[in-house]
Amino acid sequence: MKKLVQVGTGLLVALLLLAVFDTIVFDTVEQDTEYSLGKKARILFQFNNPDHQKVLNHPTKPVRKLPDKCIDALVESMQKFITINVGGISANQVGEPLQLFLLAAPPAVNSSTPAEVFINPVITHVSDDKVCFWHGCLSAKGQPFGKTATWKEITIQAQDAGGNTFTRDLKGLDAIVAQHEFRHLLGGGYHEHANEFYEEMELMQRIFQKKERFLEACDDDAPFLLSDYQPGERIQDFAKRTGISSSKPEKRP
Numbered sequence: 346m347k348k349l350v351q352v353g354t355g356l357l358v359a360l361l362l363l364a365v366f367d368t369i370v371f372d373t374v375e376q377d378t379e380y381s382l383g384k385k386a387r388i389l390f391q392f393n394n395p396d397h398q399k400v401l402n403h404p405t406k407p408v409r410k411l412p413d414k415c416i417d418a419l420v421e422s423m424q425k426f427i428t429i430n431v432g433g434i435s436a437n438q439v440g441e442p443l444q445l446f447l448l449a450a451p452p453a454v455n456s457s458t459p460a461e462v463f464i465n466p467v468i469t470h471v472s473d474d475k476v477c478f479w480h481g482c483l484s485a486k487g488q489p490f491g492k493t494a495t496w497k498e499i500t501i502q503a504q505d506a507g508g509n510t511f512t513r514d515l516k517g518l519d520a521i522v523a524q525h526e527f528r529h530l531l532g533g534g535y536h537e538h539a540n541e542f543y544e545e546m547e548l549m550q551r552i553f554q555k556k557e558r559f560l561e562a563c564d565d566d567a568p569f570l571l572s573d574y575q576p577g578e579r580i581q582d583f584a585k586r587t588g589i590s591s592s593k594p595e596k597r598p
Contacts (some may be wrong), residue, residue, distance in 0.1 A: 358527040433448050448463060463526075476495060494568065501515065543557075
């Protein structure tokens, strides 16, 4: 594989394993989706659950205090989910509408980015080129995959759990996963932006038949995952500009 958009057999197999792994593991996790965090248990919020929709569909709030033991505990609980699925998870997927996500190397995929915490992230620079990817989501269990475009390369500025500001240049799958998680922090998901959908098994079959590619170059006409976001914009400024109110974090025990 010389270029990102030229998906070789090895990467395709890895992506297929990643998708299958996600489904198998999530089915296992479904029996035990709660993790104790002091007095609070964490569950994976779902877009089709009315009780979860406000947290998942509204912009998240900034983390004001770092370091913070509650944030450390939240990250630890999120890490328990990410170690048994694919490459990322956002705080509002476990019920905390805060600007925080984790990014880690997916199983069977050689990624240059180690597991890392991104707090109060801002996408500061983006490439002109875009790629299309078939997205699935742990908060969209049982729902079809959707094809959306993301920037091929991005630069993110964020804080770590200690409050230190850092910058990361991301490309390839790392950039795709980071933008998927950033979409969560803005509110909503891929299903609101894609216009082409397939159930998982049908998608796998079409990929094996070479009727579809999991990852490919795309033009400006492709539905874009972050179409309403302006690079350099803080999430709270996005909420103000779009008029979408942020979901209020619950009081911690």
